[in-house]
Amino acid sequence: MEYFNNHKNLYITATTLFVALTILVCIIPALDNEKNYAPLPNSKPLSKEAEMGKAIFVSEGCMACHTQQVRNVDMDKTWGKRPSIAADYAGISRTDIWRNTATLMGTERTGPDLTNIGSRQPSSEWNLTHLYNPRILVKESIMPSYPWLFEEKENVLPTDVVVTVPEEYLTNKHNKIVATPKALHLIAYLQSLVQADLPETVAKPIFLYKKEIRTVTASNGKKEELDGAPLYANNCQMCHQENGKGLKGAFPALKDSKVVLNEDPKTMVDIIMNGYSGRISEGYAVMPPVGTNNNLSPEEITAIMNYVKTNWGNNAPKVTTQQIDELVKKVKK
CATH class of the missing domain: 1.10.760.10 (Cytochrome c-like domain)
Structure with a gap:
């Protein structure tokens, strides 16, 4: 009983148990994962600009509406060449000693999946215009505009990246919209999101639950084409x-x-x-x-x-x- 009445012994025991469990349950498995799992051979690490763009992606809350995971269902084949696998996320490391980094897989698709957006839509011109005001390109879009990532200038410099914006979206039709470094870094991150090819020795996962294609025949006996x-x-x-x-x-x-x-x-x-x-x-x-x-x-x-x-x-x-x-x-x- 004397042991249980001694708060120092209890504190030391509890702390030792906590540290031991942390090592066994968290640290050792994490080190084992780092040792046994690696990014795909064809994957490319993020550039310095893309890393900064990723931080802006997080700070602007983009992952609240966009996922980065292609599920193994046929409806997801629009977003990538294949379903995502664990190795797609193996290259993600800590931001620094204090902060972990989100995989940014997301949980909701209010907007499209971005797993392979760097391949599907690599145009920086399109991305910048869309970021400034999505309604310029997609009238029905519910994505918010990000005008604070741009500057409106009357006189632009040769080094400025001018964004194509119709006059009706300008407060002053004589001005030009210029992308800030933050906007350019964010676009660099989006352009880096390209699904890596699997090695030839690895079996490619398939999309499940494919829709049954029905052949419709017209009254004249010819097959009707898709709409x-x-x-x-x-x-x-x-x-x-x-x-x-x-x-x-x-x-x-x-x-x-x-x-x-x-x-x-x-x-x-x-x-x-x-x-x-x-x-x-x-x-x-x-x-x-x-x-x-x-x-x-x-x-x-x-x-x-x-x-x-x-x-x-x-x-x-x-x-x-x-x-x-x-x-x-x-x-x-």
Whole structure:
């Protein structure tokens, strides 16, 4: 009983037990994880700018609406090339001795998943405009604007990064919107979010619960194509806009486009599958390989192309799934 009445002995015993359990339950497993788990060979560490951008991502609360985890269900294949695995997060380390770092996997998708956003939307022009005011590019967006990450200037310097903003969104139409270092760092972080390829020896996880594709046959016996309107909205509209006119100085119009109206669809298929950077000198952003990044099937590409070719006053010959299937195989790099 004397032992239990001695508070010093009790304190020493409790402290020793606490330290021992901490070592056994927390520290040893953590060290074991560091030893046995490593980032994927093809993954790239964050640059200094991206690290600073990650801190801004956290401070602005972006993970409250955006996840960074591709689940192994078919509906998630839009967000990445494959489902996420533990090795995708193995390169995350402590910020410093006092602070741990969040994996930023998120718990809610009010906005899209960002796991592979650096591949899906690598354009810094698009990201900066969207960050300044999402409604410029996506009218229905509920994402908040971040004008405090930008400056409005009447006279810009050669080193300033000017953001494409239509006049109706400016308080003074003679001014220009310039990105601050914080905005540029945040974009650097978003552009770094690219899903690494798995080694050839590792089996690629599959997406489960795939939707059953139903073939609809018209009264004349021909197969009906997919509806291109929602496919265009999900894959193209954020840049080229609902009216097909794009955004002046940033994203080219599809209305009256020579590529769209061309009777030979090869160039259009090539751009969809491999991206395009041929109009940078005109001030237009680099187009990512949307067809490849978003895992679009020949049927989906056909529907999108036919929608673009027959809307906004465009009147180009439609394409067939067989044509597109053959062209996709030819242009794939």
